[in-house]
Amino acid sequence: MATKDKSIYTCSECGGTSAKWLGRCPSCGAWNTLVEGVAEAGGGGKNRYQALAKSQPVATLSEIEATDFERTPTGQEELDRVLGGGIVAGGVVLIGGDPGIGKSTLLLQAIDHLSAQMPVLYVSGEESGAQIAMRSRRLGLAGAKVRVLAEISLEKILATLEAERPAFCVIDSIQTVYSEHLSSAPGSVAQVRECAAHLTRTAKATGCAMVLVGHVTKEGALAGPRVLEHIVDTVLYFEGDTHSSFRLVRAIKNRFGAVNEIGVFAMTEKGLKGVANPSAIFLSTHGEPVPGSCVLVTLEGTRPLLVELQALVDAGGPNPRRLSVGLEKDRLAMLLAVLHRHAGVATMDQDVFINAVGGVRISEPAADLAVLLAIQSSLRGKPLPRGFIAFGEVGLAGEVRPAPRGQERLKEAAKLGFSVAVVPKANAPKKPIEGLTVHAVERIEDAMESVRGL
Numbered sequence: 001m002a003t004k005d006k007s008i009y010t011c012s013e014c015g016g017t018s019a020k021w022l023g024r025c026p027s028c029g030a031w032n033t034l035v036e037g038v039a040e041a042g043g044g045g046k047n048r049y050q051a052l053a054k055s056q057p058v059a060t061l062s063e064i065e066a067t068d069f070e071r072t073p074t075g076q077e078e079l080d081r082v083l084g085g086g087i088v089a090g091g092v093v094l095i096g097g098d099p100g101i102g103k104s105t106l107l108l109q110a111i112d113h114l115s116a117q118m119p120v121l122y123v124s125g126e127e128s129g130a131q132i133a134m135r136s137r138r139l140g141l142a143g144a145k146v147r148v149l150a151e152i153s154l155e156k157i158l159a160t161l162e163a164e165r166p167a168f169c170v171i172d173s174i175q176t177v178y179s180e181h182l183s184s185a186p187g188s189v190a191q192v193r194e195c196a197a198h199l200t201r202t203a204k205a206t207g208c209a210m211v212l213v214g215h216v217t218k219e220g221a222l223a224g225p226r227v228l229e230h231i232v233d234t235v236l237y238f239e240g241d242t243h244s245s246f247r248l249v250r251a252i253k254n255r256f257g258a259v260n261e262i263g264v265f266a267m268t269e270k271g272l273k274g275v276a277n278p279s280a281i282f283l284s285t286h287g288e289p290v291p292g293s294c295v296l297v298t299l300e301g302t303r304p305l306l307v308e309l310q311a312l313v314d315a316g317g318p319n320p321r322r323l324s325v326g327l328e329k330d331r332l333a334m335l336l337a338v339l340h341r342h343a344g345v346a347t348m349d350q351d352v353f354i355n356a357v358g359g360v361r362i363s364e365p366a367a368d369l370a371v372l373l374a375i376q377s378s379l380r381g382k383p384l385p386r387g388f389i390a391f392g393e394v395g396l397a398g399e400v401r402p403a404p405r406g407q408e409r410l411k412e413a414a415k416l417g418f419s420v421a422v423v424p425k426a427n428a429p430k431k432p433i434e435g436l437t438v439h440a441v442e443r444i445e446d447a448m449e450s451v452r453g454l
Helices: 077-083 103-114 129-138 154-164 189-206 227-231 329-343 365-380 406-415 444-452
Strands: 007-011 034-038 092-097 120-124 146-150 168-172 209-214 234-239 246-254 262-268 271-274 293-300 303-315 322-325 350-356 388-390 420-424 437-441
Touching (some): 034 189, 077 234, 077 246, 077 262, 077 271, 092 227, 103 120, 103 129, 103 168, 103 209, 129 146, 154 189, 189 227, 293 406, 303 365, 303 406, 322 329, 350 365, 365 420, 406 420, 420 444, 437 444
Parallel strands (some): 092 234, 120 146, 120 168, 168 209, 322 350, 420 437
Antiparallel strands (some): 007 034, 234 246, 246 262, 293 303, 303 350
């Protein structure tokens, strides 16, 4: 009689294990994340605990030579911006995004450019060599020095890396790779964790810069255990609507550069092209100013972006709706209460809708002032003047708090031709900015009054 394989339950969020199924993971506390799998035989996982980098002797921090990392540009300026200037030898990048968003296209363009400077390898577990060649021809890429391997076995991939010795490698995708030492299926928590750890060790030991492509869940987060994000150096998210031609690459973690940096791309017939002036995407082209529209200067990483916020206030019923697209819904309810209490503008019997043009998501509180000015403009049916911008955080007491790096925001707005700004008093420029009239306010009622006088 055959013995039944012993089962073990692994958390898809953190990779923690349990001998029996539980509704809540005992390691990270997530609910309904334990997935049944076959327990691995002992002794085969000792490599799991090897260091990701070569051991170094103990040294005093002040005596360690602080040299910047040498970077190699990928040929995509927007991608280089997000990476911090280019790829770093031995650096491991994890990039995730929805299917069909353009991950493989972007990496194929980057690897083709890098092939002229260094040996490269493109490992595909989802497409055959012929499919990759067809995409390369469609994008107009030569591919003369791009080495391609269609393989999903980790052991064969590692053997190829040792034989080819590339300086840059793409693994597309990590969910398709499996190790023969594990009995679980490709894409399982154990396989993804083990394969990513092996590939990261190889990158650190050989100095090969590596990009791992990851799948995402229905919620948009990277699929697989969170340990993936911890062991890699950089985590990028590819965002955007497949119905739109614009894509955003956002850095969530970067050991070699700034986080929350974004790169903006446009999808064309010849692949992804960087957008030099991304503010143009998020601004509507109105012939004349319209009620309910206010332009916000927001910060994405180190880059100031101009985004148009639109508000629509309409007569509601006994249960008025508050809906926001691109901004936090709970913050909208709070701002409406502040508007009523401190500025005397009541919307309790009105439906209020807020939208950020272009599908961008704004998380910083500096959008508060622009949201309230757009709501007042829509409620009164009076448009804000042409060339108007605003930014600033609004507190529950009605005060307008400063936003970080306000001078850079104002200079960006002036460069793009905006002429009037309402900003927090602490962000008022010490020297006048040519072509820009700045109204500095301390409270929300002051902001409303200054707008009425324009």
